[in-house]
Amino acid sequence: MSSAASPSAKNVPPAVEFRAVEKRYGDGPVILDAFSLNAAPGDFIALIGPSGCGKSTLLKLIAGLSPVTAGALLLGGRTTTPESATTADELAYVFQEPTLLPWLTVAANVALPLELRATPPDRRAELVRAALALVGLESRASYYPRQLSGGQKMRVSIARALVLSPQILLLDEPFGALDEMTRDRLNEELLAIRERQSWTAFFVTHSVAEAVFLSNRIVVMSANPGRLHREIRVDLPHPRTPATRRDPAYHALVDEASQLLRSVEDTVAV
Amino acid sequence: MPPRRFLTILLPAVAGALFVAIWIFVRASLSEDFRFLLPAPTEVLAAFRDHGDELWRATLNTAAGATLGFLAAVVVSFLLSLLLSLSPLVRVTFYPYLMLLQMTPIIVFAPILVLWVGAGLKSVTIITFLICFFPLAVNTTQGLVSTDRNLVELFQLYRATKLQEIRRLRIPAALPYFFTGLRIAATLAPIGALVGDYTAGSSAGDGGGLGFQTIIYSSQAKYPALFATAAVCCALGFVFVAGVLSLSWFSLRKWHDSYDRADT
Numbered sequence: 001m002s003s004a005a006s007p008s009a010k011n012v013p014p015a016v017e018f019r020a021v022e023k024r025y026g027d028g029p030v031i032l033d034a035f036s037l038n039a040a041p042g043d044f045i046a047l048i049g050p051s052g053c054g055k056s057t058l059l060k061l062i063a064g065l066s067p068v069t070a071g072a073l074l075l076g077g078r079t080t081t082p083e084s085a086t087t088a089d090e091l092a093y094v095f096q097e098p099t100l101l102p103w104l105t106v107a108a109n110v111a112l113p114l115e116l117r118a119t120p121p122d123r124r125a126e127l128v129r130a131a132l133a134l135v136g137l138e139s140r141a142s143y144y145p146r147q148l149s150g151g152q153k154m155r156v157s158i159a160r161a162l163v164l165s166p167q168i169l170l171l172d173e174p175f176g177a178l179d180e181m182t183r184d185r186l187n188e189e190l191l192a193i194r195e196r197q198s199w200t201a202f203f204v205t206h207s208v209a210e211a212v213f214l215s216n217r218i219v220v221m222s223a224n225p226g227r228l229h230r231e232i233r234v235d236l237p238h239p240r241t242p243a244t245r246r247d248p249a250y251h252a253l254v255d256e257a258s259q260l261l262r263s264v265e266d267t268v269a270v
Numbered sequence: 271m272p273p274r275r276f277l278t279i280l281l282p283a284v285a286g287a288l289f290v291a292i293w294i295f296v297r298a299s300l301s302e303d304f305r306f307l308l309p310a311p312t313e314v315l316a317a318f319r320d321h322g323d324e325l326w327r328a329t330l331n332t333a334a335g336a337t338l339g340f341l342a343a344v345v346v347s348f349l350l351s352l353l354l355s356l357s358p359l360v361r362v363t364f365y366p367y368l369m370l371l372q373m374t375p376i377i378v379f380a381p382i383l384v385l386w387v388g389a390g391l392k393s394v395t396i397i398t399f400l401i402c403f404f405p406l407a408v409n410t411t412q413g414l415v416s417t418d419r420n421l422v423e424l425f426q427l428y429r430a431t432k433l434q435e436i437r438r439l440r441i442p443a444a445l446p447y448f449f450t451g452l453r454i455a456a457t458l459a460p461i462g463a464l465v466g467d468y469t470a471g472s473s474a475g476d477g478g479g480l481g482f483q484t485i486i487y488s489s490q491a492k493y494p495a496l497f498a499t500a501a502v503c504c505a506l507g508f509v510f511v512a513g514v515l516s517l518s519w520f521s522l523r524k525w526h527d528s529y530d531r532a533d534t
Contacts, residue, residue: 095420101421102525116434116438117428146527
C-alpha cells in the first residue's frame with residue numbers, strides 16, 4: 001500500500017518537511033545543523049546514528065515539544081509551532097519506555113489521548129477496543145500495567161499511540177529494552193498494523209537490522225553537530241515476514257548500513 | 271491456615287506475653303517500698319474500671335481535637351502543596367516560613383494560642399494542625415513535582431491543559447508521597463492533640479482531654495491511672511495509623527509496587 005511514488009504524489013505536500021533546520025537549547029551547542037529531509041506520506045523512515053546525533057531531538061521537533069531555532073519544519077505543508085493544537089490529533093509518539101500511567105487500567109491508558117482531546121465518551125470504548133485489537137491485547141483491557149510483561153506494556157503504548165488514528169507516528173527506540181525475540185515479534189506486528197493503517201513513521205533505533213526490516217528509507221546521521229550523513233533506500237518487498245530476514249538483499253542492506261554507521265562513528269571517535 | 275500467616279499472629283502474641291512476664295518479674299523483684307513505681311497489670315486494669323468514665327470522656331475530647339486538626343492539616347497542606355508545585359519561585363518564597371512554622375516549639379506557642387482563642391478544643395485543634403502540617407506539605411509537594419518527565423511530555427504532546435495535567439497526572443502520581451506524609455501525620459496527630467491538651471486544654475467541666483487527665487493523675491500520684499492513660503493514648507494512635515494504612519491500601523493496592531505482595 002504505502003508506495004510513496006504514486007502518480008498523484010506531485011500534488012500532495014510532504015507529510016514532514018525539514019528545511020535547513022537548526023536546533024540548539026539556549027546557548028548550548030548546535031544539536032542539529034542544516035537538516036533537510038522530505039518525508040512523503042506513507043514513508044517509514046528509520047533514523048540511525050551515534051548517540052548525540054540528535055535523533056531523538058528530531059522527533060521532539062516534529063512533535064512540537066520543542067521549537068526549531070532556525071530553518072523551517074512543515075507538517076503536511078503547514079509550518080508548525082509548539083502551540084499549534086491542530087497537529088496534536090495527527091501525531092503520536094511512542095517513547096523508549098512504555099510511559100503508561102500505572103494507576104490506570106490498560107483500557108484507560110489507551111483511552112487517555114481520547115480523553116485529553118475531548119473525544120465524545122460514546123465513541124471512546126469502540127476506539128479503545130479497536131486499538132487494543134490491533135496489538136492483540138483485548139483480553140488484557142482491565143489489567144494494570146504492573147501485571148503486564150515488558151513486551152505487553154510496549155504493545156499498550158503502541159495502542160495508545162494509534163487510538164487517535166495519527167497521520168504521523170514517532171517512535172523513539174520503542175523496542176530497545178526488549179529481548180531480541182520479543183523485538184522481532186513486535187517489528188512484524190508493527191508492519192502488520194501498517195498494512196491496515198497508513199501513517200508516516202519516524203523510527204529511531206540503534207539496531208541496523210531493525211531499521212532495514214521496518215523502513216523504506218534509512219537516514220544515517222553523524223554527530224556533533226547532528227547532520228544528515230547519508231540516506232539508504234530499502235526496496236525490500238512487502239509484506240515483510242521472518243523470511244525477509246533470510247533474504248540476501250536484506251543482508252546486503254544491513255551490511256551497507258552497518259558500514260556507513262561505523263564510518264560515521266569512527267569520525268566521531270577521532 | 272498457611273504457616274506464614276500463622277506465625278505473623280503467633281510471634282507478636284508470644285512477644286506480648288513475654289513482655290507482661292518481664293513486667294511482673296521486675297515488679298516482684300522490687301522491694302515493697304518501691305513497688306508503687308511499677309503498678310501490676312491487674313492494678314492498671316483496675317484503674318480502667320475505676321476511671322473508665324472520665325478516661326472515655328477525655329479520650330473523646332482528645333480524639334476530636336486530633337481528628338479536626340489532622341483533617342484541617344490534610345486539606346490546607348494539600349492546597350498549599352498545589353500552590354508550591356506550580357513553580358520553583360513560589361517554593362523558595364514560602365519554604366523558609368514553612369520551616370519556621372515547623373521550628374516553633376509548641377510549648378511556647380500554646381500560651382499565645384490560649385490568649386488568642388482560649389483554652390480548649392480550638393487550641394488543641396490548632397496545635398494538632400501545626401504538628402501534622404509540615405510532613406504533609408513537604409511530602410505532597412515533593413510528590414507533585416516528582417512526576418515522571420516522560421509522562422509530562424506525553425501530556426504536552428496531546429496538548430493537555432494545565433488543569434488536566436494536574437488532575438489526571440500530577441495528583442495521582444503524587445499519591446504515594448501523599449500517603450507517606452499522611453502516615454507520619456497520623457502518628458503525630460494523637461500526640462499533637464495530647465500535647466495540645468496538656469499545654470492548652472480545657473480544665474473546665476467535661477472539656478478536658480487525656481493531657482488534662484495526665485496532669486490530674488500525676489498531681490494525685492495515681493500511677494496506675496497514668497499507665498491506663500498511656501495505654502489509651504497508644505490505642506488512639508493505633509486507630510489513626512490503622513485508618514490511614516487502610517486508606518492507603520485501598521487507593522494504591524491495585525497499581526503501586528509497594529503492594530505487590532499479597533501476603534504483606
